[in-house]
Amino acid sequence: MSESNAGAVRRVREALRNPHAFLFKLALRSGQPRLMRLATANPRTFNEMVRYRMVHDRRQLLGVFADKLASKRYVMERIGSDHTPAVLGEAARTSDLDFTALPREYALKVSHASGGVILVFEAADSLARLPEPGRPFSRHSVHPDSIRLSEVVAVLDAWLERRYATNNGEWAYSLCTPRVFAEEYLHGSDGGPPADLKLFVFDGRCALLRLDIPSGKRKTLNHYLRDGSPVPARFGEYHGDFFSEASEPPELPSGWREAVCLAEQLGKGVDFVRVDTFQVGNKVFIGELTNYPTNGTGRYVPRSLDRWLGDKWKAGGGRILHDR
Secondary structure (H helix, E strand, O other), rough: OOHHHHHHHHHHHHHHHHHHHHHHHHHHHHHOHHHHHHOOOOOOHHHHHHHHHHHEEEHHHHHHHHHHHHHHHHHHHHHOOOOOOOOOEEEEEEEEOOOHHHOOOOOEEEOOOOOOOOEOOOOOOOOOOOOOOOOOOOOOEHHHOOOOOOHHHHHHHHHHHHOOOHHOOOOOHHOOOOOOEEEEOOOOOOOOOOOOEEEEOOOOEEEEEEEEEEEOOEEEEEEEEEEEEEEEOOOOOOOOEEOOOOOOOOOOOHHHHHHHHHHHHOOOOOOEEEEEEEEEOOOEEEEEEEHHHHHOOEEEOOOHHHHHHHOOOOOOOOOOOOOO
């Protein structure tokens, strides 16, 4: 099968699997306001609410959440400075970042995109290398002995030149100031990145928790209600297969109740924000604040979970949202 035919088959499968998301993707590519309004009319499910926000919601606060550095300041203002990894340096240009002052393990990030992360830590594969510059925003792990500064600078500079919001419809990223920064690396018990606990918060009330546990190149995802009881559900991204769900729901991190409390403080007065947290030792950290989970094209099984989450989120009645 030729590459063009294979692409056509893939698009047909995507359309059949997730027709509303497929229409939304077409609307974004077209750039036609009328088609985008049609694709986001009468939102009911959670994913439809996300897509509605992408097209209609223009509050400046979303830009604060999208910007990795601005969101850190928001977190510190709301719950204090003890729950966010320390910034070791930041700059508008990669060449202005003092790499000689960094410890052996650290994280490098760009502020204006989802992704754009380089983790440098002892447990990383010593043979791993960074991609060629110009690749889309992504996440990479490199061993400290394998790091090549010229490669790091080339990749980060390429990311700084790219604009994340241009083609994917996530407007809030257009408000971000592109900067590169180094952050302390906080690892799990195996030396690698810790598990993520993502909390879906609606107007200051957490409705759902999702525990993402690294497992090789993939990860397992398990869902829980606010009281910690497991929810049998599976989640998949638009282009990929469903993530695995552990046959026996793993125990939530010991600090999960504190994570719920912190997330609800951060989400108070906000219609929706996903608060991404992780725990190191007995301490809970806030990783990111997410406006547009999976670009509004994720897939839930059962589908009723998508509708249930949508019921928790009340859209703005079809009008454009501004700061209020």
